[in-house]
Amino acid sequence: MSILGQHPHTTFRAPADAFAPAPAERRGVARDGVRLLVATDAGIRHDRFRGLPDHLRAGDVVVVNDSATEARQVDGELAGRSRRGPVVLHLATPLDDGTWVVEVRTAPHADRAVLDAEPGDAIRTGDVTVTLVDPYPRRSSPTGHGNRLWRAAVDGPLRRHAARAGRPIAYGYLDRRYPLSAYRTVFGTRPGSAEMPSAGRPFTHRLVTDLVARGIAVAPVTLHTGVSSQEAGEGPQPERFEVPAATARLVTAARAGGGRVVAVGTTVTRALESAVDRDGLLRPARGWTERVVTPADPPRVVDGLITGWHDPEASHLLLVEAVAGPEVTQAAYDAAVAHRYLWHEFGDAALLLP
Numbered sequence: 001m002s003i004l005g006q007h008p009h010t011t012f013r014a015p016a017d018a019f020a021p022a023p024a025e026r027r028g029v030a031r032d033g034v035r036l037l038v039a040t041d042a043g044i045r046h047d048r049f050r051g052l053p054d055h056l057r058a059g060d061v062v063v064v065n066d067s068a069t070e071a072r073q074v075d076g077e078l079a080g081r082s083r084r085g086p087v088v089l090h091l092a093t094p095l096d097d098g099t100w101v102v103e104v105r106t107a108p109h110a111d112r113a114v115l116d117a118e119p120g121d122a123i124r125t126g127d128v129t130v131t132l133v134d135p136y137p138r139r140s141s142p143t144g145h146g147n148r149l150w151r152a153a154v155d156g157p158l159r160r161h162a163a164r165a166g167r168p169i170a171y172g173y174l175d176r177r178y179p180l181s182a183y184r185t186v187f188g189t190r191p192g193s194a195e196m197p198s199a200g201r202p203f204t205h206r207l208v209t210d211l212v213a214r215g216i217a218v219a220p221v222t223l224h225t226g227v228s229s230q231e232a233g234e235g236p237q238p239e240r241f242e243v244p245a246a247t248a249r250l251v252t253a254a255r256a257g258g259g260r261v262v263a264v265g266t267t268v269t270r271a272l273e274s275a276v277d278r279d280g281l282l283r284p285a286r287g288w289t290e291r292v293v294t295p296a297d298p299p300r301v302v303d304g305l306i307t308g309w310h311d312p313e314a315s316h317l318l319l320v321e322a323v324a325g326p327e328v329t330q331a332a333y334d335a336a337v338a339h340r341y342l343w344h345e346f347g348d349a350a351l352l353l354p
Contacts, residue, residue: 006294008317009326012333014309015340019173020347023182024202032204035341035348039324039332046339049202049349050210052306058215059259061251062306065197065267066220068188071166071180072195076130078104078114080121087114089123089130090169091162092149092194092226092237101136101237102152103227109172113148126165128156137237149227149237169195169227173344183345192224192240198345199265199307217254219247223271223289235292235315236270242286243275251282251301262304262353266316269293269302269323276300294318295326304353309336309343324352 020027024034032050047054056062072091078084086107093101104114104123123130131154135147168183185200186208208218223241251261251272263269273293275285280300293299295318305323310316321329332350341348 006296006318008313009321010317010329010333012312012330012337014312014337014343018309018337018340018343018347020342020344021173021175023178023346025182026178030204031202032207034202035339036202037332037336037339037341037348037350039328039335039350039352041328041354044331044335046335050204050207052207052351053210053214053216055351055353056211056214056216056260056262059254059257060262061217061219061254061259062211062262062264063219063221063247063251063268063272064187064200064203064264065185065223065271066187066189067193067197067222067224067267068185068191069168069180069183069193069196070191071162071168073110073169074125074162074166075107076123076125078117078121078123081118082116083114083121087123089125090194090227091158091166093224093239094159095151099133099151099153100130100158101226102130102132102150103148104132104150110170111172115148117147117150126156126161128154128158128161130154130158174346187220190222190224192222195225195228196345197223197225197265197267199267199349201345202349203264217250219250220244221247221268221271223267225267236266238288238290239267239270240287241271241274241289243271243282243284245284248275248282248284255301260303260353261301262306262351263302263323264306266293266305266307266319269299269305269319272301273299292318293322295322298322304351306349306351308345308347308349309333309341311343320352324354328352328354 038045088110090103132150136151183196274289274291
């Protein structure tokens with residue numbers, strides 16, 4: 001089933017070796033030295049990320065996510081009716097009632113979601129017991145084969161255990177485990193994300209200075225990410241966000257003056273569009289958002305997008321198409337595949353600016 005009955009128009013097949021296996025620095029490249037593909041209605045250009053200011057103009061606003069990644073992957077032992085043994089537990093989101101949203105994955109590399117767990121199954125991790133209560137936010141994965149995300153009751157100091165014994169959420173395509181510092185952006189000052197808001201990773205202090213010196217504003221929002229391992233057609237889960245009053249004023253003023261609003265990542269797009277009122281004006285807002293930006297429900301304040309590369313059929317492609325349009329998005333992905341851009345959190349970047 002596709003998300004909200006919609007299906008991305010963009011089709012491509014990423015090369016099998018297109019996943020970035022390590023952070024740029026580990027590959028001998030500076031953070032802002034990763035490749036940048038610039039896609040506009042006029043065509044495709046290739047650059048390095050440090051060249052971003054050359055593709056923007058004075059009066060534009062670059063909006064970033066100041067959420068910082070936490071160590072949310074822990075090893076555990078599952079005691080269930082249908083399965084027992086070692087698992088990897090991903091701690092997606094703490095809920096307001098004290099329960100957590102969690103995902104159970106196969107050990108030791110978290111390659112696949114465990115879809116045959118049942119309510120009442122318990123995972124022991126350190127001195128903490130996590131008991132699955134019910135599917136979250138609703139029953140059944142899109143493929144119909146079990147449940148991926150769970151609301152879970154917690155007995156014990158889970159946050160303290162994760163901070164002490166946990167590690168950043170990672171998947172099997174990486175060549176090794178990397179420290180939490182590799183998953184932090186220069187904007188990450190408010191801990192709370194399960195996974196890195198990775199579109200902001202290539203920014204450096206020098207690059208931010210260059211943007212500001214050219215009259216391009218940089219403004220923060222907060223969106224604490226959940227887990228990003230959605231199945232094909234599965235939409236994003238509810239997430240906590242905040243758009244501060246100063247950012248709302250700056251974006252409104254920039255748009256009134258003819259400036260463009262460039263969101264750094266799907267998380268920023270979601271946060272901004274969650275704070276737009278009925279008249280199309282950006283307002284200060286905070287809380288939980290279930291907003292899903294799609295071509296059928298397009299953005300009203302975001303004009304451009306800085307993003308990494310998403311997998312075929314990923315729900316994020318609908319957001320990309322909503323911002324950039326299907327033609328520019330398809331052209332960007334065709335070029336990225338042809339020029340062997342690198343995918344995923346440590347990969348290359350795109351600026352989509354129709």
